[in-house]
Amino acid sequence: MPEEFEKNIQKKLQDFNLEPSHQVWSEIDAALSEKKRRRFVFWWWLLPVMLAAGAGVWVYKTNSSKEETENRKAGGQSEKRNTNEEKSIQPQEKDTDESLADNKQESSRQLSEDSINQLKNNALTNNAQKQHISSHKLKENAEDIRSRPETTLMNSNKETRKKEETSVIEDDRKTTDTVSAGIPQIKEGNTLPVQPVKETNANITGDKKIRPVDTATQILATTPGKSQENIFISGEKKDSKTTGPLTDSSTTQPTSTTVNIVPQRLTVTKDSAVINSVNKKIKVTTANKTHWHIIVGGGITSTNAKGTSKLANSASYSDVTSPSTPGSGSNNGSSARADSTSLIVKPQTGYHLLAGISYEHTLSKRWKISAGLQYRFLSNTQKTGRSIDSTLKVLAQSNYTSSLSNLASIDNFNYAGYSSTATNTAHWLEVPLTIEYTLNPSNKTKYYIDAGVSYAWMFASKWLIPDSRYSKLYYNNDFLNHHILNWQLGFGINTINGWKFGLKYQQSSTTVAEKFIEPHLRWQNISFYTGIPLNIKRHSTK
């Protein structure tokens, strides 16, 4: 009976047991650990990258705030200097006043010393606010000014200062409005009555001059961002001996007679750094001994078998050569060899791309050390023979004399040959340590040579392992070395702005695959890289 047959079979076979070998569990164990590790790898490789990015941002911000602080400090010093400068102006101003008194001009409201000081203060404040006040011809309006008492004038000056402190004048019209708000009746085309002066040259140290203006007053300041701001109170040059109205951007006093005055210019700078740069530009550099760079680059990747290969391995390596054209060589031009030849073709030269962050510390004028964190993507191609979908047992140990129990099972493999091409890829997370020697420390563009070591962790890879012991090639992540130690040599240029351009040769002391696999291939990278400074030095010539 058919049903009975099935039942009997089921009974007999469903409980059929076989004892699996111990290796099965160990492989399950390893696979589960690997899966767990991969999960960690998937998440944890992000951590250093994010840390590096965070460090970069932090360093950038710290440097920016440092610069700001330095600028502020410099600004404070300059303000002090300004005050001193102002003090030095006073005697001259007094002289001016004396000369004005000498003229014995009758005036009920003279331009007081306070007003002059306030004018200067206003001008300084203007500079600090980076206002642009451009080419306005202001004419005197004696009647308007006369009608105002001095106290009003003073108040209006204060108002002007306040307004100027809080407002940014964007265009000429706006500027005029703001100024006119503080300075009553000073409008385009208006005439300002001023205290009569002789040729006045009220210097505010160096470039800072207040010049009495006759008919036309020009207030000019450079746009924000420029190194200096100038306020010109200028007019036509006239005979200084004659008396007449003294023009001032903020305060004016009416006089009864017209004064011909030499136009004078007031130049005030916005802060110390800029004050210093009135006539001379100064070099703004931070004396930091540490620098951060973002490293980007790329180059060629290959594997070589030089180094510590034993004689036997060298013999094995002799197989790892590029074939001449198919059909040539040992076959003497006969038909192309079968792709399952025992000839393992040397991996072709590939490429790599790198990106990362580097921290540099200056030890002395010539010596620097640097460390960093880099990500490197490597790829190359490998010629292989036929792909075989079958299990290959390979010896997974370094000692040949030991038992054959240590056999690793590889699911798929390729015969040695050249009929097909496999693309290898690897991802490294690398920590380089380098010492740098500057050849010409006194020059602006510095040449350097460097040497160092790097540790790379290969966190993902699909790299075909050529195994000349069996003349086969296979993928096996267990056999690949994931912890790679490299030594490196290079040279490069450090530009005046802190940029770096260099060429580096790197070779691993660790083999690509485990040492029991022959040949002992080692990583070899030649990279061109650029170091972009996170704190770009602003440079200007003296």
Add this chain to the structure above:
Amino acid sequence: MQEKELIKECINGNRSAQHILYKQYAGNMLGLCYRYTKSVEDAEDILQEGFIKVFTRLHQYRQEGELGAWIRKIMVNTTLTYLNKHNRYKRELRMEEVTLHPVTSENPELHIDTKQLVEMVRELPVAYQTVFNLVAIEGYSHVEVAKLLNAKENTVRSQYSRARSLLVLELKKNSIQAEKQNYAGRI
């Protein structure tokens, strides 16, 4: 440790709990894998792959049916995937129409050793072996097998009948041989 606790520990990644579970089912599952394959190594590969699946998907087990049945199902699926993946099985797993043969009503299967019976099943062509294992031993219906193997239901039916008749034939041969041996032994 109770099964529920064991499962919980396995889900948490407790390796010793996983080892206990493995030990509990590995023998039977290897027997299953062995019936479908032609070598112990292949069976062990499937067992390994299957148990990795079991441990990584154990949280999906709803504890409605028996754990053994759930693991068995995973093993069967893993086996079928393996057979389809590897060329040496894949080529033979092609489903072709075969002519039906009469089936004997005798019960030679009762008189044969289990190991021998398994070997007989394994000697069947891969397609027959697979269908026979799925229908006769795992208890899948023809429709289900057709779905699993991506074949027509009729094809599965005919494959199964062919496998069954071949196996019965072998069993008969075996029993006749055994009888002869017994007879010779008596003389």
